[in-house]
Structures are given as C-alpha cells and as structure tokens.
Amino acid sequence: MAMLEPVHPLTPKSWYLPSKPHKFCPGCGHGIVLKALGENIDELGIQDKTIFGCDIGCSLLAWNFFACDSTQTHHGRTTPVMVGIKRSRPELITVGYMGDGGGYSIGSQHLLNAAVRNEKVTLILVNNTNYGMTGGQMAPTTLPGQKTETSPYGRDPEQTGYPTKGPEFIAQLTPDSAYVARATVSKYNQLKRFIRNALRNQIEGNGFSFVEVLSTCPTNWRTNAQQTWRFLEDEMEPYFPVGELKSPFGKGDK
Amino acid sequence: MSLIKIALAGEGGQGVQSVAEIIAEAAYEAGKQTIYIPNFGLEQRGGVSIAFIQVSDRRIGAPKFNKADVVIALSERAVGRTAEYSDKNTLFVYDCGFAVPPEDFPKEAKKIIAIPAIDTANNELHPRVFNIIIMGAVIGLTNVVTFEAAKAALEHKLGYKFEKDPKLRELNFKAMEIGKKLGEESLSKEGVC
Amino acid sequence: MEKVFSEAKKAFMTGNETAAWAALAAGAEVMFGYPITPQNEIMHYWTRMAPKYDRGFLQTEDEISAGFTVCGSVQSGKKAFTATAGPGNVLMQEPFGMAEGMRLPLLAIIQQRGGPSSGTVVYSQQEVTLTTFGGNGEGHRIVYSTATHQEIYDYIIKGFNTAWTYRFPTFILGDGYQAKMREPLELYSPEDKGIKMVEPYPLIGLPGHIGEDREPKHLCNIYSLEEELYEVVMKISAEYEAISPELTEYQERECDDAEIIIVSHGVVSRAADDAVTALRAQGLKVGCFRPITLRPFPAQELKNCIQKSGAKKLLIAESAYGQLFRLVRQEIYGETVPMETLFMPGVGIIDYDIMSKIKSML
Numbered sequence: 001m002a003m004l005e006p007v008h009p010l011t012p013k014s015w016y017l018p019s020k021p022h023k024f025c026p027g028c029g030h031g032i033v034l035k036a037l038g039e040n041i042d043e044l045g046i047q048d049k050t051i052f053g054c055d056i057g058c059s060l061l062a063w064n065f066f067a068c069d070s071t072q073t074h075h076g077r078t079t080p081v082m083v084g085i086k087r088s089r090p091e092l093i094t095v096g097y098m099g100d101g102g103g104y105s106i107g108s109q110h111l112l113n114a115a116v117r118n119e120k121v122t123l124i125l126v127n128n129t130n131y132g133m134t135g136g137q138m139a140p141t142t143l144p145g146q147k148t149e150t151s152p153y154g155r156d157p158e159q160t161g162y163p164t165k166g167p168e169f170i171a172q173l174t175p176d177s178a179y180v181a182r183a184t185v186s187k188y189n190q191l192k193r194f195i196r197n198a199l200r201n202q203i204e205g206n207g208f209s210f211v212e213v214l215s216t217c218p219t220n221w222r223t224n225a226q227q228t229w230r231f232l233e234d235e236m237e238p239y240f241p242v243g244e245l246k247s248p249f250g251k252g253d254k
Numbered sequence: 255m256s257l258i259k260i261a262l263a264g265e266g267g268q269g270v271q272s273v274a275e276i277i278a279e280a281a282y283e284a285g286k287q288t289i290y291i292p293n294f295g296l297e298q299r300g301g302v303s304i305a306f307i308q309v310s311d312r313r314i315g316a317p318k319f320n321k322a323d324v325v326i327a328l329s330e331r332a333v334g335r336t337a338e339y340s341d342k343n344t345l346f347v348y349d350c351g352f353a354v355p356p357e358d359f360p361k362e363a364k365k366i367i368a369i370p371a372i373d374t375a376n377n378e379l380h381p382r383v384f385n386i387i388i389m390g391a392v393i394g395l396t397n398v399v400t401f402e403a404a405k406a407a408l409e410h411k412l413g414y415k416f417e418k419d420p421k422l423r424e425l426n427f428k429a430m431e432i433g434k435k436l437g438e439e440s441l442s443k444e445g446v447c
Numbered sequence: 448m449e450k451v452f453s454e455a456k457k458a459f460m461t462g463n464e465t466a467a468w469a470a471l472a473a474g475a476e477v478m479f480g481y482p483i484t485p486q487n488e489i490m491h492y493w494t495r496m497a498p499k500y501d502r503g504f505l506q507t508e509d510e511i512s513a514g515f516t517v518c519g520s521v522q523s524g525k526k527a528f529t530a531t532a533g534p535g536n537v538l539m540q541e542p543f544g545m546a547e548g549m550r551l552p553l554l555a556i557i558q559q560r561g562g563p564s565s566g567t568v569v570y571s572q573q574e575v576t577l578t579t580f581g582g583n584g585e586g587h588r589i590v591y592s593t594a595t596h597q598e599i600y601d602y603i604i605k606g607f608n609t610a611w612t613y614r615f616p617t618f619i620l621g622d623g624y625q626a627k628m629r630e631p632l633e634l635y636s637p638e639d640k641g642i643k644m645v646e647p648y649p650l651i652g653l654p655g656h657i658g659e660d661r662e663p664k665h666l667c668n669i670y671s672l673e674e675e676l677y678e679v680v681m682k683i684s685a686e687y688e689a690i691s692p693e694l695t696e697y698q699e700r701e702c703d704d705a706e707i708i709i710v711s712h713g714v715v716s717r718a719a720d721d722a723v724t725a726l727r728a729q730g731l732k733v734g735c736f737r738p739i740t741l742r743p744f745p746a747q748e749l750k751n752c753i754q755k756s757g758a759k760k761l762l763i764a765e766s767a768y769g770q771l772f773r774l775v776r777q778e779i780y781g782e783t784v785p786m787e788t789l790f791m792p793g794v795g796i797i798d799y800d801i802m803s804k805i806k807s808m809l
Contacts, residue, residue: 016663048656051523056669064665067658069651071522072668073515074545080512084519084527085652087505088477092523092652113508275629282459282631291628293569315721316797317628317714 012038014047016067023061027228029185029215030058033126034065036192040199046093051085053078055098058132062097076107079114082121093202096123101131104140104164115173118207122198125166128217129236136220140164143239163239166212171245177207180246184214186233187242197249206248214240257310258398259319263336264328266303269385274305277392280399280407281309291317302335309398324396326388334358345395367440374432383429390433395441401434448474449500455635462625465596466530466556467492468634469603474644476525477503479516483535484568485623486558510535514542521551522666524649526607530556534565536574543616544582549668552610556603556619558626561793570623571793572713575770578618579742585680587687589694590618590742592712596632599625604637611645613690620741624714624795691743698737701727705734705756707805710775711764712738719764721798726805733805746778753784760808764789764801
C-alpha cells in the first residue's frame with residue numbers, strides 16, 4: 001500500500017512556515033485575521049516591502065508569523081514605531097498589529113494623533129473585549145455587564161464607562177482620504193476585503209488606514225465553541241456595527 | 255582686558271535681553287571671549303528679566319556669577335531682585351525715574367549710581383530707544399566694547415529696520431551716544447539725576 | 448549628502464542652535480521631537496534648516512512617541528535623533544529602553560533642567576542617573592557630558608558615529624545653561640576635519656526577495672524564557688564592556704601632585720578648572736578630573752589619577768544631590784581616599800563656590 005502524503009492546509013505564501021503551527025489558543029480569532037492579511041499580502045505582491053509591527057499582548061504572538069520583515073515594540077507603541085518607519089522609508093508598507101488594550105487604552109494618544117495627522121500607515125486592531133495575554137482583564141471594549149478578571153461582577157458603565165467605539169471616533173478625526181472599517185472574523189470575505197482596502201489605501205499613498213476586527217477569546221471568555229461564536233455574533237456584533245465607516249474606494253460596505 | 259561681568263535687569267518688554275545680545279555680539283565680533291545667558295525661568299513671563307554677560311580675553315568659566323562688576327537695574331523691582339549681585343567692587347546703576355525703597359538697595363557696592371535713562375528717552379528722544387540708551391550707558395561705564403563696535407552690532411541687528419526708516423538709525427545712534435555720556439558722567443559724580 | 452559648511456566658520460550662538468547645526472553637519476536625516484524647555488530651540492532651528500537640506504521633522508504627540516518614532520526610523524536605516532529634558536527624559540526612558548534591548552543607534556540630546564517633577568525649566572545636573580541608568584535595563588548606553596558649545600558640536604558629530612558604529616543608544620548630556628547661553632565656537636563639516644561619518648544602514652526593510660535571496664528579518668525584543676533573555680543580556684554586557692576602554696573619555700589637570708582633586712562633569716567642570724587656576728596661584732595643590740563619558744565611566748583613569756597624586760581628598764562638585772557622587776563611588780570602589788561633596792541641586796556652581804569649599808577642607 002502506497003504511503004499517503006500528509007495533508008498540508010493551504011497557507012498564504014507570505015506566512016513564515018518555520019513558525020507554524022502558530023501559538024494562538026484553540027478557537028482564537030487571530031489566526032483568521034492573519035490569514036486574511038497574508039492572502040492580501042500575497043495578492044497585492046507586497047511581501048518584500050511589508051514591515052509587520054507587533055504590539056505587546058496576544059498580537060505579539062504573531063511577531064514571526066509572516067515571511068516579512070518585522071519588529072516588536074512596546075505595549076501601545078506600535079503606532080509611533082510604524083510612523084517612524086513609514087516617514088523614513090515611504091516605499092515600505094507598514095502594518096501595525098495590536099489589540100484593543102494596546103490601541104484604545106495605553107496607546108490611545110498615539111492612535112488618535114496618528115489618525116489626526118493622517119499618517120500613511122495601516123493599523124489592524126483586534127478587538128476581543130479583554131486583555132488576553134495578561135489573563136483576561138477588562139479592556140476598553142469590554143461590553144456592559146461582561147465579566148472579566150478586573151470586572152468580576154460585570155462591567156458597570158457607571159464606574160468604568162461604555163465600550164470604546166474605535167472606528168467611529170477615528171472616522172471623525174480623519175480626512176476623506178483615510179480608510180476606516182470594522183470587520184469581524186465571522187465574515188471572512190468581508191474581513192479580507194476590508195484589510196485589502198486598508199493596504200491599498202496605504203499603497204496608493206492616500207492616508208491613514210484602520211481596521212478593527214471583532215475576534216474571539218474562548219480561553220478568557222471561558223466559553224465553548226458554540227458559546228464563543230454566539231458571543232461574537234449575538235453580543236459583540238450588535239454593539240460594534242460592522243462595515244466601512246470611511247473609504248476612498250467608493251460608498252462603503254455597511 | 256580682564257574679565258568683565260555685567261548683570262542687566264528690567265521688566266519683561268523693556269528690551270533687556272536684546273541689548274545684552276547686541277553687546278555680547280559686539281564683544282564677540284571684536285574677538286573677545288564672550289558668554290551671554292538670559293535668566294529664562296518662568297519668571298521671565300511678566301517678571302524681572304536678567305541678562306548675564308561676561309567678556310574677557312581669556313576662556314570664561316561658569317556661565318553665571320555671584321557678583322557683577324556692573325549691575326544695571328531698570329525698574330523698581332529689578333533693584334531688589336539684583337541687589338544680591340552687588341559687592342564692594344560693584345557699580346550698581348539704577349534709573350532715577352522711580353522710587354526705590356531704601357531697603358531694596360544692595361548692602362555693598364563700590365558706588366550706587368542713579369541715571370535718568372527713562373526720563374531722557376521720554377523727553378529728549380523716544381520711549382522705544384530707552385534700551386539703547388542703557389546699552390550706551392553700559393559702554394560708558396565699562397568700555398566692554400568700543401562705541402564703533404557697538405554701532406556695528408546695532409546695525410547688524412536692526413539694519414533691516416534702518417533701511418526702511420533711516421531716521422530710526424539716527425535716533426538709535428543718538429540714544430547710544432547720550433547713554434554713553436550718561437554712563438561716563440555718572441562715574442565721576444554721584445549719579446546725574 | 449550635501450556639505451553643510453564649505454569651510455570652517457566661527458560663530459557666536461546658543462547651545463541649542465549649535466546642536467541643530469551639529470546634527471545637520473553630521474548628516475542626521477530626521478528629527479522627531481516634542482516641545483519642552485530648555486531644548487525647544489533645537490527643534491526651532493532644525494525645522495528652519497531641515498527643508499533647505501532635505502531633512503525631515505515630525506512634532507509628535509508626546510515624548511514617548513518621539514522616542515519610538517526614532518526607534519522605527521533607525522530600524523529602517525535613517526540617521527534619526529531627538530532632544531528632550533526633565534519630565535520628557537523620564538517619558539523617553541521607555542523608548543530608550545527599547546533602543547538598549549534591540550541595540551538601536553538612537554541619538555538623544557538631553558538639556559537637563561531642575562527636578563524632581565517639573566522642577567525648573569532653567570538648569571541642573573539632575574538627569575545623570577536617569578540618562579546613564581534609566582529604564583528597566585543595565586545602563587547599556589553611551590553618555591557624553593559636554594561643557595562648551597564646541598563640545599556640543601563635536602560630540603553630536605561624534606555621537607552619531609558612536610551610535611552607528613556600536614549600536615548602543617547614545618546621549619549628549621547638556622543642560623539649560625549650555626542650551627541657552629551664547630558663546631563662540633567653530634562650525635565645520637566633519638570631512639574637513641578628517642572625520643568620516645558612519646553610513647546608516649537598515650535593520651528591516653532589507654533589499655532582496657524573501658524566500659529567494661534572503662530570509663525575513665524578525666527583530667526581537669521580548670523573550671519567552673529566562674535563559675533566552677539571560678543569553679541576550681550577557682552578550683550585550685560583554686560587548687559593552689569590550690568596547691568601553693575605547694569609548695571612555697576624560698580630562699585631568701594639575702593632578703600629578705594634587706592633594707585635593709575636584710571631580711565634576713559638564714558645565715560645572717568649567718568652574719572647577721577656574722578654581723584650580725586660582726587656587727594654584729595661591730600655592731594650593733589642587734587638581735581636577737572630569738569624566739566626559741559618564742557611561743562608560745573612566746574609572747581606571749580616575750583611579751590612576753588618585754594613585755599617582757596620592758591625593759588626600761576628592762571633592763565631588765555637582766548641580767545635583769549626589770548623582771555624580773554615587774556614580775564615582777561605585778566606579779572607584781576600593782579606593783580609600785576620603786570624599787567631600789559640594790551638592791547644589793538645580794543651581795549653577797561657580798569657581799567661588801568650589802574655592803570656598805576647598806578652603807574649608809584644608
């Protein structure tokens with residue numbers, strides 16, 4: 001009997017295979033986001049000139065995910081590092097990858113000011129409503145009533161405010177040449193299209209490009225597969241509307 | 255020339271720092287070692303502004319000093335504020351256009367001199383050249399730079415304004431000359447008020 | 448890159464203006480900065496000159512961002528720098544730490560102001576500890592403490608070369624007095640003095656097709672295992688120690704027979720120098736020693752000075768409450784010469800202060 005060849009799943013060319021299998025937890029949404037990003041890097045032919053910058057948090061686990069040059073930074077500081085690179089070498093495509101804590105909390109003034117200056121970088125922010133890497137603390141995006149390690153009785157908006165709606169405020173801060181969208185890992189084709197638009201917008205030199213991606217964290221949510229998907233689709237997506245808030249490429253995909 | 259240390263103090267807006275800068279530039283252009291440092295604390299906004307100038311033939315050490323050879327205080331508050339820079343070797347000069355409480359004067363000075371710079375500016379020339387009179391007085395008191403070098407530095411600094419309005423050049427040079435005379439005269443008598 | 452000065456030129460200017468010209472002459476390509484007194488005029492002069500020489504500038508949202516944009520810029524192969532002071536220096540310790548960990552050739556000009564906290568905007572030498580050993584690391588930094596405008600100019604040019612040769616973050620430690628005072632100096636293009644500027648090079652964004660010509664470059668700054676980090680820090684430490692002897696710089700004067708040696712750095716060393724001249728004229732055997740590099744510290748050179756003179760005492764004089772003193776004490780551990788101190792935190796020191804202190808020590 002002939003030996004069967006082992007089955008290799010189709011992977012983007014821009015993935016760095018020595019770092020696979022990747023280090024994310026089972027059921028984590030990061031892999032889906034990174035697949036969409038990898039396929040876009042392949043299709044746009046930008047692997048050799050992409051600089052992938054990782055924030056601290058679970059996004060850091062992607063530091064050697066791609067066969068692209070990459071750099072690690074500090075918590076919240078990926079935005080200025082990407083700005084420094086892009087301003088120095090405009091021919092490079094800079095992709096900052098961060099979580100909701102890194103982008104909306106500790107790095108919020110960098111995010112806000114980079115948006116105001118319409119910096120020609122692409123930032124992808126993964127929103128899973130908690131600080132995953134540090135063990136599931138409350139994040140700026142934690143939903144009202146949601147239990148985390150630092151809101152064990154559920155987030156009380158009276159005490160801690162309402163969840164940050166990042167794309168909404170960034171859309172207010174940026175000129176028309178910016179690209180701002182919110183995607184979800186539950187709608188892969190749309191996610192991939194939004195990330196492609198965010199990359200295209202930088203390639204064409206238009207302006208700031210930002211995609212928030214709603215994602216899953218079964219480890220810290222303490223959910224099984226069905227509950228995980230339900231939380232994403234039934235709790236998060238109604239609170240954080242998915243769609244393009246600002247796009248130089250036409251009317252936008254709501 | 256051995257080291258000359260000058261402290262020039264006045265209210266913000268009196269032009270103390272510009273005068274100090276012009277004197278320092280003139281000394282530098284004349285080949286002297288020169289240091290000029292403004293006090294630039296929060297106080298400069300609406301407070302007493304002091305300029306520290308040192309001119310020498312040799313390398314100069316620290317940028318500030320405890321005691322000056324000449325202190326020139328151009329406002330009532332500036333007298334009290336600069337008294338500490340005066341000792342038995344200091345010429346302490348102030349404008350006689352204002353009343354200074356006796357306790358504000360320095361405890362020690364070689365000589366305390368009052369000059370009518372504000373009055374001269376207002377009545378004989380123009381209020382805007384008050385600081386240039388003072389610049390002249392500094393030269394008359396110290397010979398820190400020659401009159402010609404000071405004129406050249408003034409021309410360098412304000413030449414663009416003089417081009418537009420040649421009368422202004424005349425006015426400034428005259429102010430400097432009057433100031434120089436005030437300075438020189440004050441050395442020979444107890445003030446010229 | 449276009450030569451900034453076709454020939455050497457005398458000038459009379461502030462230290463901040465000097466710093467901007469030096470960065471320009473050194474071929475710095477971009478500055479990232481955030482306003483804080485007393486370094487503001489470095490940005491003011493840079494922003495006026497930069498477009499004429501095709502150089503870049505960005506005023507960032509804070510000092511953290513200024514430091515990290517410099518980190519990104521040097522990673523991509525540009526000669527970038529920043530300047531700050533006081534609380535801004537505190538905020539920049541985060542990106543300076545990244546530069547230490549990733550061996551980034553960052554250059555920062557620090558114009559010390561009074562502390563703690565917002566302190567004064569005027570002057571101090573209170574950022575010695577912060578600049579030499581700030582951050583959550585081991586102080587793998589190179590710190591030049593300047594005393595004159597000529598040195599600000601010379602050491603900024605040298606500092607860029609140090610940074611890009613050794614890839615340790617490099618600091619030009621000035622102060623508010625040096626920033627704001629005017630004094631004469633000579634401006635020049637480095638090549639006219641036989642100084643060859645080290646060309647910057649990228650660490651990422653490298654040429655070639657990934658997978659065909661080369662592997663991807665993944666720059667690492669965080670480690671999973673204790674042992675991994677240990678290896679990295681030990682390697683950096685060994686390299687730092689190996690290059691230290693060629694980096695240390697100092698000045699000494701009249702130390703051969705000195706009974707008292709004044710140790711000071713930066714602008715205070717000018718007062719020490721004057722004090723030595725005056726005291727020698729009075730027949731007193733006093734010398735002075737000045738570390739120019741505070742990191743790495745010229746420890747052996749100071750020890751030699753103490754030993755050859757047989758000095759009975761050291762006087763540590765500084766515009767801080769013991770920051771240089773602690774540095775000296777740890778660096779010359781084992782020497783038994785008694786030390787006295789003249790601490791004037793946040794206040795200028797003049798020759799008179801030092802002379803009075805010396806007389807009280809006799």
